[in-house]
Amino acid sequence: MSILLAMIQTLLFIALAPLLAGWLKGCKCHLQNRKAPSLLQPYQDLLKLTHKQPVVSKDASWLFIIAPYIIFSATVIAISVIPLIAVDLPTAASADVIVLVGFLAFARFFLALAGLDVGTAFGGMGSSREMTISTMAEPAMLMAVFTLTMTASTTNLSLAIGHVLAEGLELRPSFIFALFALILVAVAETGRIPVDNPATHLELTMIHEAMILEYSGRHLALIEWASQLKLMLYGVLIANIFFPWGIAQTLSLPALGYGLLAILGKLAILALVLAISETLLAKMRLFRVQEFLSFAYLLGLLGMLSHIILEAAR
Amino acid sequence: MIPAYLLLLLPLLGIVYFGLLGHKEDVGRQNIRFNGVTLFLSLWLAVNVFNSGSLISAGDYFIVDSFNVYLIVLTAFVGFTTSIFSAPYMAHEQEIGKLTVNRLRLYYSMYQGFMFAMYLVLTTNNMGIMWVAMEAATLATVLLVSLYRTPESIEAAWKYFILCGVGIAQALFGTILLYYAAIQISDVDNALTWSVLYENAKLLDPEILEIAFVFMLIGYGTKIGLVPLHNWLPDAHSEGPTPMSAVLSGLLLNDALYAVVRNKMLVDGATDSHIAGYLMMGFGLLSFLVAAFFLHRQKDIKRLFSYSSIEHMGLMTFAFGIGTPFATFAALLHMTVHSLTKSAIFVTVGHAAQISGTQSIEKIRGLIKTQPQVGWGLLIGTLAIAGFPPFGVFASEFLVLLATMQSYPWLTPFLLLGIGIACAGLFRNVQPMVYGEKPEGQQAVQANLWPVMIHLAIVLWLGLAMPDFLADWFTQATILISGSAPL
């Protein structure tokens, strides 16, 4: 039963990710006084892409072709261990939060390699920048996540969220730090303003887009989908770790429905916040990103220290 | 006792023989034969001592105990293998016109003279004769140092002569003081006989003996090459013919140290102050460290290894100075392995110099490419002398360290510092010589490398597994010197 639920949850996650992207785009358009495309536009894009014939450079190797599948499935593994609508998730046991970070790294590894495969300057540039940013982001993310896992004394996300829920509403200074750290990391990792601009194709500012410049057709669809999944993944992480309320603690249908609604609501709000911030902020220069991320790291570290010193001191 | 007499007689004959017939063709081989027979005699002697303990000749003129018999065997052995090396070496020198027949005659005659002096130093029971023999060894070798008659070699020989002469004169003064102390307690005839003195050491006036020891140490220490009395040593080693350097380094220094240790035994018997030990430790450590630094600046390959001899003699002096059974054992072992290794190295060094026609380190290159055996011999010999296991030098250095750690732990860092610096100094010079491409015009020479292999094999063997009889032997010598067995 619970395994079935896990599968449903994962599928739901995969299915909802483009929707979140659509919603985010919609919000941004409204904020910027533009006419918004339909909420379902990302689905149409993906569908269109999957039916197009992919064009592959003749310099590309097999790695270029299988990379999208690897990236997509690694991202799927990562999302499959995050409780979305119900706390009790059996897959969470097989891969804890560190493995989750590991799979994100896995996906990135291949994405960066794929960027280098064709041998264009853009691809190399994108890979180099992507690896730089993620190198800085990864420790910050682990710091933030560790704050949670040390509080819950488990790295199993399902159990950790359960722990937060069971504790009830407690104001933990460490969580505040960790939350901000995670938000900063999420912004960086998903390539949003001010770190990267997902809408740009101006070579000097591209990061993510530079790497996937050569992709087309279904390959591009998979990569796009994976990056939408990643965006949602961070959203769900933030929403369910720091604001777990509403998530289904029992396996009854109403509870699950309620949980679905709750997560949709939370994600909608988060996306709105993101859209606002993207509207207000401008993209940073590349070499200011490190300051941004070291600030995230600092926040994560402070979160950890405040957990150790303020909350668990004996 | 007969082998001991024969041992002394044969080199004496050798002096005359080569003095008269040294111009013959196969003189090198004759020399090998002479030394081969002495080696055999020394082994015979060793067996005798091994079976029946210390031997003292009638009239107390000679003494052979476990301490000196092993040095005798060592001397005979190194003398023998060096003679094997020297035959083709000197023939080559003659071929290229560096030597005349007459000088070759002088060389072989004095080779035997030197061996005679060495055996006399080792076997005599009389401290005065020991001095005389020691001086005779200098006299025998001084002309060999200047054998090539280059300005440098004459300079070196002169320095060797004067410095060792003046140095050893001080040892004579020490001997006189010893004699003076001895005639206070015993009759005149036997007053310089070591075995008598040793038995009565407790009765000797400690203060006189201490002063006497200072003179002895300065005197014989000059021959050992203790810093700052060492200045003659690198000159003499580098300018003479290489077989001479091999025996000087491998034997003469040992025998001088032997003389010091004999005297130290007397002083230790007379006084409890351990002053002799402290002096030796001080000199030893100083030599060890200073020589290690000297190694870094050498331009001449033979000078390089003569400094390494100073370094090792320093270490032995230091170990004998500590004086515990352990340290003494280590020093004895070190004496053996150092002699063997160093003479092996000088053999390869000699060939290396012949290969490239120069002793200048900067010009010797690519030995392994030119003549692999010589190159590898030099490299492995250097490894052995630098104290890398599994060669015996490591074992003895390890024991010295151990002994130091037990008695004077704060001195161990200095020792280790010296070992490290010396190793660096050796290799920064040796490595460029053996490795790399060979320069133009460098050619292989005829060489007999059996001595090198045998020496290094023995050193390796000692490092891996010391045979029981040798261990017993060293232990007996240790008991003799320090009073008790190690462990």
Added chain:
Amino acid sequence: MEIENLDHYSQVILSLAALVTLTSFIMLAQGRLLRLVFVFALQGFMLVSATAIAAYSFDNPHLYISAAITLALKVLFIPWMLRRHILKLNMHRDVEALSNKTAIMMGGASLVVFSYYVLHPIMQNSSMILLNALSLSLAVILLGMLLMISHHQAIAHVVGFMSIENGLFFAATVSTNGMPMVVELGVAFDVLVAAVLFGIFFLHISSSIDSLDVDKMNRLNEVDQ
């Protein structure tokens, strides 16, 4: 013990000791080689006299032999040989300019004091003559070294070296009535050989560097040029 209480033998020995030391001082200050050799022979002669007197007063016949050897070697042979070399190498007109002669002499004087200082404590329970004789012979040895340090002619070095030997012999004779005969003979043999070798070396050196100035023999140094 005052000197007037000593027997004549001791008085003579002490006087000779003083004279030997004096000759050492004279040598130390001497710049001309021929005179140096002459003074050296004189010192040898004092030594011979002391040995002979010791032999006579202790009735020790083997000391006569020792005296005879010394006479032959130190008074006759070696000075003769040195003189011949000096004349042959045309050095008899050379005057060695000693730098800072006064300081060297003062240094020599303090060496005498030092010898007493060193040997005094160990000789407390022996006779005064021994103390004096040994101290002076030590002083002679040290002065010999000082001579070698201060002079830079090879011949002067040989003289210094031999005068060290003189000091040793003096010490041996006076303090211990001579060493055992074998040793004496051995030492004498060594000295003889050494003297011969010195002669050979003079030739080699002068042919290789055109002089006997040891300061010019410094090819084998390791100082940065």
Added chain:
Amino acid sequence: MILFLAYAAVLFSFLSGLLALLMRQRCSVIKLVHYCCTKRLDWQQRLDSWLEQSIYPQRIQQLSFMLLGIAGVFAILAGLGGLISKQVIIAQLPLGLPWLPWHVRFDSLSALFYLIIGIAIFAVSWYGPGYVKDNNEQDHPFLVLGLFSGLFISGMLLVLLADDAFFFMIAWEMMSVASYFLVAFQHENSANRRAAFIYLIMAEVGAIAIILAFGVLASFSEGGAFTFEALRNATLSDTWASVAFVLALIGFGMKAGLVPLHVWLPEAHPVAPSHISALMSGVMLKVAVYGLIRFSFDLLGDIQWQWGVALMILGATSALGGILYAMMQPNLKRLLAYSSVENIGIIFMMLGLSMIFLAKGHPSLAALGFVAALFHAFNHALFKNLLFLGAGIIQHQVHSLNIDDMGGLIKRMPHTSKLFLIACMSISSLPLFNGFVSEWLAFQTALQVGVLDDAVLRSLIPVMAAALALTAALAAACFVKLFGVMFLGLPRSRHAAKAEETQDKGMLFSLSLLAGLCFLFGIFPGLMIDLLGNVAQPLIGHGLPNATAAGWLWLTPVAAEKASYSAPIVLLLVVIAGGISYHYLRRDPAVALRESDTWDCGFGGITPRMQYTCSAFTMPFRRIFAKVWMIDETIEKQPGAMPLQVTDIHYQLHIEDHSWPKLYQPIERSVNRIARSVSRMQTGNIRVYLSYSFFTLIFLLWVIS
């Protein structure tokens, strides 16, 4: 039995070295063969033809490597036997000093490292024949290579067997010296000579420190004995124990390549033959780790938490420093060498963590950290061997080690590239591969910091965990660069364009074997971790009871509810997800691929020179961590050149390690300075020499009276 296997491994590796000595002795071998089988003429003939003149050297090489392989098998068996049976076997060999025969001890710790070495040399034995086949016997004699390889390997194995300080040092130095010769093998290059010299000197200094460390222990042991048994029983004060520990740390750290003692490593590894660098990097460094574990956990006994802190900080410095230096290297093997520094740093961090927990009285967590360290050591041996061996193949084909000369090799060398990719993924600690598991364990250990009382430690350890995370991320970036620049893109040089896959099956087999093991232990880490628990048990006093408590599929180091990882299930999920997406998307044949030119922004003519190079890729890192290196960057523009005329711009980049000028050059300079002033003593003037003697005499007389 197990000990017999262990001896056999030593013996066979030794024999393989001796066999190499026969390289030039064909005649005598033939004679011997004839003598041995006088009765069987047909055998004789067969052997004759087998040992024919032209192929004789190859036969010897093959035989020598075969013996090495047998040694490897024995070592693996002995290792497994020791690990499974948990026996402690003690013996003595009739060698050594008269009163100190060689003591031998084979316990589970030795067994583990035996296993590591065994696997490595087994792989190398398959790889070797193909690698040395084309060597010119005159210039690069196999005689030397084979002999010292054999000695090197038997030295390493003997280190693991040693049970007294003397034997240990002999074996240790045998390992160092033999590997010194191997580093100097291609000695016509000045880089080899320089590297060999530095290596030898540092090995010597390290050995000295180790001897001192043993000496400190021995002086507190009963009767100054040097057997490990006596050293174990030595009771010494905290201060002295710390002194001994610091000395051991310097000694073993020097061999292991801890920053700042690592400088020999990036010099020596690149210049040695590849299979030797594989052994040095993959295995010899582990022997140093073994030494430190043996010394501190076994001999010293009472671990102090300060040591752990020191190890963690040093380890973190090495890890970060190593990977950052590695990132900047354009030389493939140099990069790998620096990456070894990084991994050793990680291992030391984990050991430090273990020490802290042990000293603070949490043996089960200590065991966890310990197991993590050992497992990482094991993993590193696997993938670093793989990388170095791969590098050897590539060097053969491309004739260069410069990464910027490669490119596009994935198409020319498909097999090598795949195996290399696996290694890169393992070393970047990506999930599903073994590198990840050990790091995961390390994180799990670090996360248990809550049990400690000490607030300083509790805040320090998470910081270290973050450093570990940063290291892993940097490693990923570094190896993306490596793989990307080497294998992907367009060929950057003529040689790279013409490179071909190696034809030697043995070489590929050895790579595949290692890659397979990397994957196997990535998926089923439980296999190894159970065994590692047996190692921890006697040393820490606590095993890992829960590691696979939830079944063989699961890894639950602390407790199932605290953390769990099931690589098989994850793998299954990956396969499902990948399979579904692949299947779904590929089902329509109408949308098959279309090949076309790379998009060139409409300018036309993409050339290989437009690709991102090694230094271009790492430029952001160079900007961000600028202080870590000494960067010497010059851009020269030709006068009068057009502003955008790139051909007229000359760019030069030189990056150097700080430790060299800051630490070693001063030492070198001061030694030279002292030597210079000491040698002033040798003035050449005899009167000066006489005055030395004179004043020494006066001085001594004055002292004595």
